[in-house]
Amino acid sequence: MAGRAHKKLLQQLETPAPEPPSSEEESESEEDATGPAAAPFNPFYLLTDSEKDNEEGGSDAEEPHSPEAPPPPPPPAGSSGKAKKRAAAKKKKKAAASKGKGKAAAEGDSEDSDGGGGAVGAADEAELDAILAEMNLQPAAAAAQQQAGGDGDGRALLAVDIRALKADEELRRMFGRVVDEEDDGGGAYAGASRRVRRLAARGLLRRQALKPGAIITPRDTWSRFDGGFSMEAQGVTKEGKQQFGYVFSQGYQAVQDLYEECQATFDPNHVAALLHSHPYHLDALLTMHDLYRSMGEQAYGEEMLERALYALEMAWHPSFSPAAANMHVLYDDANAPLFICLSRYMQGLCRRGLHRTALEVCKVLLALNADDPLGALHTIDYFALRAGRYDFLYRLAERYGGDGSAALLPNFVFSQALARWYQEQEAGGSSGRGSRGGDAGSGGAAGGAAGGAAGGQQVPPSGDLLVKAVLLYPEAVVRLQRQLQSKGVGKEAEWASVLRAPLFAHASDGGSASLAHLLDIWVERQHLLWKAQPIQDWLRAACRRAAEGTAADLPDGLTAADWACVREQSFPASSENEYGHLRLHDYSDAVARIPPEEIHGMGGAAGAHEADVAALEAEMRALAQQMQAQPDITEEELQQMNPLAALLRSLLPWVNIGQAPPEGGADGGDGGGDAAPGGA
Helix, strand or coil: CHHHHHHHHHHHHHCCCCCCCCCCCHHHHHHHHHCCCCCCCCHHHHHHCCHHHHHCCCCCCCHHHCCCCCCCCCCCCCCCHHHHHHHHHHHHHHHHHHHHHHHHHHHHHHHHHHHHCHHHHHHHHHHHHHHHHHCCCCCHHHHHHCCCCCCCCCCCCCCCCHHHCCHHHHHHHHHCHHHHHHHHHHCCCCCCCHHHHHHHHCCCCCCCCCCCCCCCCCCCCCCCCCCCEEEEEEEECCCCCEEEEEEECHHHHHHHHHHHHHHHCCCHHHHHHHHHHCCCCHHHHHHHHHHHHHHCCHHHHHHHHHHHHHHHHHCCCCCCCHHHCCEEECCCCCCHHHHHHHHHHHHHHHHCCCHHHHHHHHHHHHHHCCCCCCCHHHCHHHHHHHHCCHHHHHHHHHHHHHCCHHHHCHHHHHHHHHHHHHHHHHCCCCCCCCCCCCCCHHHHHHHHHHCCEECCEECCCHHHHHHHHHHHCHHHHHHHHHHHHHCCCCCHHHHHHHHCCHHHHCCCCCCEHHHHHHHHHHHHHHHHHHCCHHHHHHHHHHHHHHHHCCCCCCHHHCCHHHHHHHHHHHCCCECCCCCCCCCHHHHCCCCCCCCHHHCCCCCCCCCHHHHHHHHHHHHHHHHHHHHHHCCCECHHHHHHCCHHHHHHHHCCCCCCECCCCCCCCCCCCHHHHHCCCCCC
16 A cells, blocks of 8 residues: 555656646646645645545545645745735635535435425424414414405505605605705704703713614604513404503503692693603603694604604514504503504694605504504595505505495595596596596596506596595585685685585485594595695586486496485484594694693693693584574574674674575575575
8 A cells, every 4th residue: 555655656746747627626726836835745644545545536636635734834925916816716616616515415405305304394383383372473474364355465455664654764755865964964962952962062962872663763862761661462363463562560650640640730840840750651741742732842742752652662562563464452541652642643744744654654553453443544545645555545445344344434435536536647637527527538548557456456437436426425525615615715606506406405414423523524634635626626527417417327327316325324313423532633734722821730631632622623613614504694683692793703704794695595596606605
């Protein structure tokens, strides 16, 4: 054996040039020829090989690079950069070769596992499912498949786009770099007091990096969340959703008792002092939010609300993710702050014009509890219209609740028609004008290319959708025009002849208090969307078609009597208002203002004064509607009326003091179109 090794060594030393290397050893030979000095050959390495290895000549090129060989000496100080580049190329080629070998090995392992390790993989999956079941958790894919009313691709209907939950992101999409430049110029303490900014300029304030939430980005002036409450898993509902709820510690309960003592003093300064020591107390933050809004300090009010919502986010369970819309939260005293904060934050976004973000927050609010305790279902269509999410509006009306029950709500009936009209306008179709409400015949064909399909079905033209809405709820048109005319928007002379038709003259809510309340909510929330002159013309043409058209001219051949039966079955006559908990004030962009002298004594519960203001506004609105329905005053009524009340009432533009109503009244007369508002 030693003789053979010695003979082979002499042959290698006497060989003038090595044979051409293979593709795998090409980079090594190049480095040996042009790179730094190679490692010296170790002859004793041949003594450790077997006789079979000595007889094979293919492994000699790799023997010097075995782990037993000594490491190569470092390159000289004056080595050129070409050697380094070639060495780097060599490493890349080796990495690629090893990657290919690893991939092949992985494929071989996968084949082996498919052949004999399938039982092991199934056992691991079963064990993982058992652990998830024990922790009352579900995989995201399984939860998405269990969602009722989900899309065809398995995505939940109310699934939230996390990227659209940030208000700052929508501002950047709307205004670009202007927002970033303003933020950079204002500094981290731009919204803080003068004392805080002065301390920050001296470097006496140390900024804390707070963890951002999914909805709220904390400000640098906020303190770190100190806990006090957290969210815990509470099992699985019948629908397969994971249920969560907030729990409060004993320390937080002690602070809550202190807040109630401050509340009993009716001094908001005591509540503000409580926030200095406990900056994340929810009821105190909501109370100060109401107070600042009533004073007109919108910036401070929004900061209080954002801080409360940020604290609720920081207490979320690790498995709680509203993006998948597979979570459920009960609406009780412990969880009510989450719903209230989301609802008010959504309203604030709407007033700022951030409708895309408001739509995503509304999705979260509606997905957390299908009972919809705060009426998010009656405003989500408005956000979808303002954000241009028409396809989502169609799907929601068709699939919400699994039975499409939302399709008969007044707001969805009119919003679908308006969304279709917007799509036709964007596609260059008809605006819905003409003897049949425009028919939208050409617009329907053009709008189909604009995404007007829901659930694989073609959406009807906007004219047909609007005629159906008018036939189903004619009272909605009467209330809408009354609201617009009170603001000086609608042209009464053009609408007088239309509203005198029997369909609108005898329109009512059918004695249903629930329907009357929903109509008021729709008018208050969406009347500004219907004030544009093209939309007014389109609506007026649809009203004429609904009032004068025959069964052959109406959509689906259904008359007003047929739609009246549908309305009576959906909203039977009842004095009980199922939606009485929804305040009309919450669907208005107007903010209630309270005089400064009334600020003292507002240390009550959050939203208490807003309820009083909302009740007062509702009473004034009902009185105005009653006065507008009977605008004329006779001599006898004038003599029996309080002089001051008579004076104030005489200032109203539609009141005729001491004049009898014109002949024909509101039921007849050809001259009603040009008559005074009181005669119409």
